[in-house]
Amino acid sequence: MTPDNPLKAAYDHATRYINDVAQRHVGARAGRADLFAALGGPLPAGATDPAVVINHLALAADPGIVATIGPRYFGFVTGGSVPVTVAADWLVSSWDQNACLYVTSPAASVLEDIVSSWIVELLELPATAGVGFVTGCHMANFTCLAAARHEVLHRAGWNVETQGLQRAPRVRVFVGGEVHVSAVGALRYLGFGSDELEMVPVDDQGRMRADALRAQLGDASGPIIVCAQAGNVSTGASDPIAEIVAMAHARGAWVHVDGAFGLWAAAVPELRPQLRGIDTADSWATDAHKWLNVPYDSGLAIVADTAPLRAAMGMKASYLQRGNDEERIGMDWTPESSRRARVVPLYALFRALGRDGIEALVRRNCALARRIAERLAAETGVTILNEVVLNQVLVRFADDDTTRDTIARVQADGTCWAGGAFWQGQQAMRIAVSNWSTTEDDIDRSADAMLACYRASRATS
Numbered sequence: 462m463t464p465d466n467p468l469k470a471a472y473d474h475a476t477r478y479i480n481d482v483a484q485r486h487v488g489a490r491a492g493r494a495d496l497f498a499a500l501g502g503p504l505p506a507g508a509t510d511p512a513v514v515i516n517h518l519a520l521a522a523d524p525g526i527v528a529t530i531g532p533r534y535f536g537f538v539t540g541g542s543v544p545v546t547v548a549a550d551w552l553v554s555s556w557d558q559n560a561c562l563y564v565t566s567p568a569a570s571v572l573e574d575i576v577s578s579w580i581v582e583l584l585e586l587p588a589t590a591g592v593g594f595v596t597g598c599h600m601a602n603f604t605c606l607a608a609a610r611h612e613v614l615h616r617a618g619w620n621v622e623t624q625g626l627q628r629a630p631r632v633r634v635f636v637g638g639e640v641h642v643s644a645v646g647a648l649r650y651l652g653f654g655s656d657e658l659e660m661v662p663v664d665d666q667g668r669m670r671a672d673a674l675r676a677q678l679g680d681a682s683g684p685i686i687v688c689a690q691a692g693n694v695s696t697g698a699s700d701p702i703a704e705i706v707a708m709a710h711a712r713g714a715w716v717h718v719d720g721a722f723g724l725w726a727a728a729v730p731e732l733r734p735q736l737r738g739i740d741t742a743d744s745w746a747t748d749a750h751k752w753l754n755v756p757y758d759s760g761l762a763i764v765a766d767t768a769p770l771r772a773a774m775g776m777k778a779s780y781l782q783r784g785n786d787e788e789r790i791g792m793d794w795t796p797e798s799s800r801r802a803r804v805v806p807l808y809a810l811f812r813a814l815g816r817d818g819i820e821a822l823v824r825r826n827c828a829l830a831r832r833i834a835e836r837l838a839a840e841t842g843v844t845i846l847n848e849v850v851l852n853q854v855l856v857r858f859a860d861d862d863t864t865r866d867t868i869a870r871v872q873a874d875g876t877c878w879a880g881g882a883f884w885q886g887q888q889a890m891r892i893a894v895s896n897w898s899t900t901e902d903d904i905d906r907s908a909d910a911m912l913a914c915y916r917a918s919r920a921t922s
């Protein structure tokens with residue numbers, strides 16, 4: 462056995478998978494029992510040749526692999542992975558760097574500094590802003606909101622890191638009625654129960670209503686956090702950030718923006734007006750594994766002033782060697798210590814696509830979302846429930862039951878994949894166009910497949 466045998470086997474399987482993904486049945490082709498039968502069995506007592514392990518793994522898992530990196534996967538909000546970022550990710554695993562400290566990986570530390578400044582420049586955020594590289598937007602929400610909690614309590618004379626939360630001044634937290642569940646989860650980890658959150662009504666696109674926030678804030682003062690949203694997970698609509706920030710800052714509040722995918726609209730001149738005032742917020746959570754199309758997992762916690770973030774995250778121990786202040790210590794920026802150097806695929810993406818390529822990717826996906834919405838809306842009985850302002854389309858096929866049945870048929874058909882959700886009381890199919898490789902032909906094939914499923918559903922109902 463040579464050490465590179467399993468690597469060669471993995472390379473062959475991976476490249477074949479990537480090359481063929483556009484032709485695959487998009488959804489999984491096996492159920493749980495089949496996968497257990499193919500992959501399970503007793504705990505191995507002894508050794509197996511590593512290349513055999515990889516070959517078996519690749520073949521046995523294959524029917525349970527969902528072609529989420531393919532061009533016709535429209536589920537949730539899921540990016541694919543630009544091939545150069547997969548290649549860079551292979552280096553991450555091969556180097557196996559720990560991005561915890563400067564000394565554990567000077568390269569990872571410097572790459573984080575470089576990519577951080579590129580992200581801030583691309584999104585036109587304040588030049589003072591800094592980025593923590595976390596697993597996803599859920600953790601980015603947590604990281605940013607930990608900085609928010611630190612700062613609003615610090616302004617009230619309280620150090621939450623040393624004094625805790627139990628006797629702290631009360632922090633009021635305002636969220637839109639369409640807040641993403643991950644922000645609620647993040648707030649829960651930070652000691653703010655979901656019943657304590659002050660919900661602000663939203664409009665028919667899920668945008669927080671500025672007039673309602675104004676009324677709820679009244680003349681409030683003291684520690685306040687307002688969670689706004691750039692890109693609703695169903696409609697893609699963004700809150701009126703400029704108004705929210707103006708009224709929140711007038712009351713000394715911290716404004717956090719959850720922009721898991723919608724924040725990238727800031728990189729596209731004609732979309733940026735949807736995020737007017739985005740640069741005036743205090744923190745932004747986003748994902749790279751969604752619209753930037755890098756492999757999982759890759760989230761970004763961005764803060765305008767890095768001091769509160771580092772106060773909230775930073776920890777010291779005598780053995781955790783620090784160098785000079787210039788050297789970035791990864792664990793000061795994220796809730797983790799040992800951590801994968803997930804910045805590397807991002808670096809490769811920025812180098813390979815450049816500003817223009819990223820801008821074009823976001824713009825193209827939005828145009829394709831409009832195209833599928835138009836194709837579907839032309840059919841009698843099909844309604845688009847949202848204004849298609851970004852990459853999200855909410856489709857209703859006649860009624861709740863027909864919509865559910867159409868979704869099930871689409872998933873079984875395998876030409877494309879889309880999931881469902883309730884939108885303001887109505888069952889809808891959710892289409893999120895977030896993949897770098899999706900073409901107009903993919904959109905047309907997918908629309909044809911969805912309409913065929915809808916017609917079949919009507920014919921049997």
Ligand SMILES: Cc1ncc(COP(=O)(O)O)c(C=O)c1O
Nearest residue numbers: 538597598599641643694721748
């Ligand atoms: C607005 C918003 N926030 C947060 C998240 C959570 O992101 P992740 O699953 O990458 O942690 C999502 C996921 O779709 C989202 O749309």
